Amino acid sequence: MKTVIIGTNHAGIAAANTLLDNYPDQEIVMIDRNSNLSYLGCGTALWVGRQIDGYEGLFYTNEEEFIHKGARIHMETAVDKIDFNGKKVYATDRDGKEIVEDYDKLILATGSRPIIPNIPGKDLEGLHFLKLFQEGQEVDKDLSRPEVETVAVIGAGYIGVEIAEAARRRGKNVLLFDAESTSLASYYDEEFAKLMDKNLEDNGIELHFGELATAYEGDKRVERLVTDKGSYDVDMVINAIGFTANAALGADDLETFRNGAYLVDNHQQTSNPDVYAVGDCATIYSNALQDTTYIALASNAVRSGIVAGHNIGGTVVDAIGVQGSNGISIFGLDLVSTGLSVKAADKFGIEVLSTEFEDLQKPAFIKENNEMVKIKIVYEKGSRRIVGAQLASRQDMSGTIHMFSLAIQEKLTIDKLKLLDIFFLPHFNQPYNYITVAALKAE
Ligand SMILES: Cc1cc2nc3c(=O)[nH]c(=O)nc-3n(C[C@H](O)[C@H](O)[C@H](O)COP(=O)(O)OP(=O)(O)OC[C@H]3O[C@@H](n4cnc5c(N)ncnc54)[C@H](O)[C@@H]3O)c2cc1C
Numbered sequence: 001m002k003t004v005i006i007g008t009n010h011a012g013i014a015a016a017n018t019l020l021d022n023y024p025d026q027e028i029v030m031i032d033r034n035s036n037l038s039y040l041g042c043g044t045a046l047w048v049g050r051q052i053d054g055y056e057g058l059f060y061t062n063e064e065e066f067i068h069k070g071a072r073i074h075m076e077t078a079v080d081k082i083d084f085n086g087k088k089v090y091a092t093d094r095d096g097k098e099i100v101e102d103y104d105k106l107i108l109a110t111g112s113r114p115i116i117p118n119i120p121g122k123d124l125e126g127l128h129f130l131k132l133f134q135e136g137q138e139v140d141k142d143l144s145r146p147e148v149e150t151v152a153v154i155g156a157g158y159i160g161v162e163i164a165e166a167a168r169r170r171g172k173n174v175l176l177f178d179a180e181s182t183s184l185a186s187y188y189d190e191e192f193a194k195l196m197d198k199n200l201e202d203n204g205i206e207l208h209f210g211e212l213a214t215a216y217e218g219d220k221r222v223e224r225l226v227t228d229k230g231s232y233d234v235d236m237v238i239n240a241i242g243f244t245a246n247a248a249l250g251a252d253d254l255e256t257f258r259n260g261a262y263l264v265d266n267h268q269q270t271s272n273p274d275v276y277a278v279g280d281c282a283t284i285y286s287n288a289l290q291d292t293t294y295i296a297l298a299s300n301a302v303r304s305g306i307v308a309g310h311n312i313g314g315t316v317v318d319a320i321g322v323q324g325s326n327g328i329s330i331f332g333l334d335l336v337s338t339g340l341s342v343k344a345a346d347k348f349g350i351e352v353l354s355t356e357f358e359d360l361q362k363p364a365f366i367k368e369n370n371e372m373v374k375i376k377i378v379y380e381k382g383s384r385r386i387v388g389a390q391l392a393s394r395q396d397m398s399g400t401i402h403m404f405s406l407a408i409q410e411k412l413t414i415d416k417l418k419l420l421d422i423f424f425l426p427h428f429n430q431p432y433n434y435i436t437v438a439a440l441k442a443e
């Protein structure tokens with residue numbers, strides 16, 4: 001059987017490896033318009049901010065590995081059209097030559113693309129987006145220019161906050177804009193987001209929230225950013241206002257979600273049984289929402305690629321849904337969240353209650369490495385099932401958010417959490433640790 005995979009980044013790679021490593025009878029063809037693959041976008045802010053030596057370690061595989069495994073791979077080759085009835089993919093390679101690949105099964109792993117602010121001045125120099133490795137290189141080059149003193153970042157979501165920190169670490173004046181009233185508004189309730197806002201301000205980043213960019217101004221290169229509240233002299237602008245699904249290739253032939261992403265079932269199959277979609281171009285099932293949604297994360301891209309690979313290979317594997325777990329670490333402040341915030345639950349019409357607590361991670365007699373932890377647990381009013389959790393600390397709490405991710409997935413109630421067996425050792429935590437106390441406080 002021959003499977004063609006369009007898109008060879010995280011989702012396409014996971015699907016290809018699953019097929020190549022487990023199903024030797026499979027003929028695999030991979031196609032991507034980019035010149036590189038497997039780049040960890042999450043590392044861009046780290047190397048641009050000089051927190052790691054360079055970008056070399058941010059690629060975890062390469063073209064040769066897939067050729068060695070027996071795949072055929074066309075890089076710098078853009079798919080222009082798919083004939084879903086004739087089961088043929090039409091592409092153009094780097095030399096302008098047409099490539100035609102027929103398929104038995106097709107995997108769409110075409111990912112996402114940045115949303116572009118629809119405002120005047122879009123053709124000026126000095127305007128950046130941050131999706132591809134090459135765009136990270138452009139941002140890094142611009143930040144290296146001494147005449148670039150002031151940087152505007154539009155969008156205080158994950159990318160915007162991370163790249164604002166990076167530009168600040170490079171000694172630039174940084175203005176961070178967002179339409180919402182706080183940073184990270186899609187992921188955290190206000191009392192958590194405001195911890196990040198204060199952290200950003202304490203490190204010299206100028207916040208402009210509830211402010212919408214209305215124009216870029218300048219001669220050849222951007223010189224001013226105009227918003228609905230003012231005009232700011234800037235030397236470069238980084239746009240980070242979210243991603244949209246890259247689903248144009250199948251939009252006329254496959255069922256799509258309200259945001260244009262390909263609708264898939266729990267085998268990653270689209271409305272065409274021979275066509276699968278994975279990663280940022282596809283929908284995903286949220287166990288917190290108990291509904292189909294769209295969450296563009298590398299963690300989801302990998303898992304959906306694995307599911308599609310096994311189902312095409314002949315092993316029935318059901319996707320188990322996700323919680324949208326995510327985390328961010330900025331100037332030493334870590335925020336992690338999973339499932340729904342109260343604000344997100346309200347937006348989706350889910351009636352919730354929440355319980356909060358804040359305490360030292362370990363007993364006060366432990367003087368070293370003992371930071372405050374703030375926790376909020378969100379649970380559904382009727383069922384009392386946990387639907388979300390948020391944590392903030394200067395200590396690593398990723399293990400805790402993984403536990404809450406499982407709790408949401410398994411529909412654990414807040415009442416079951418109250419007496420969960422959580423070990424005590426003063427080196428690690430308190431006898432009554434913050435999870436237990438927050439749960440016990442729940443009404
Ligand atoms: C700066 C940044 C930081 C991030 N940090 C994190 C993080 O910390 N944690 C996290 O979970 N997620 C993070 N993400 C999100 C994560 O990178 C994406 O969710 C992930 O890349 C999705 O993988 P994908 O393979 O589905 O899509 P993509 O990575 O978008 O890859 C799609 C591929 O398809 C190719 N393609 C598209 N159309 C065509 C066509 N017509 N012909 C040929 N090829 C085509 C593209 O060239 C691309 O290589 C970050 C993203 C960015 C930009």
Ligand SMILES: NC(=O)c1ccc[n+]([C@@H]2O[C@H](COP(=O)([O-])OP(=O)(O)OC[C@H]3O[C@@H](n4cnc5c(N)ncnc54)[C@H](O)[C@@H]3O)[C@@H](O)[C@H]2O)c1
Nearest residue numbers: 155156157158159160178179180240241242243296326327
């Ligand atoms: N640490 C991580 O897990 C991580 C890191 C980076 C990126 N990502 C993922 O990559 C994807 C893209 O990240 P992103 O930061 O671009 O998207 P995002 O959705 O995280 O943030 C977009 C931000 O832009 C704001 N915005 C939207 N339109 C605006 C406008 N016109 N003017 C001003 N602000 C506006 C939104 O309020 C939001 O805060 C997301 O799915 C994100 O979860 C994850």
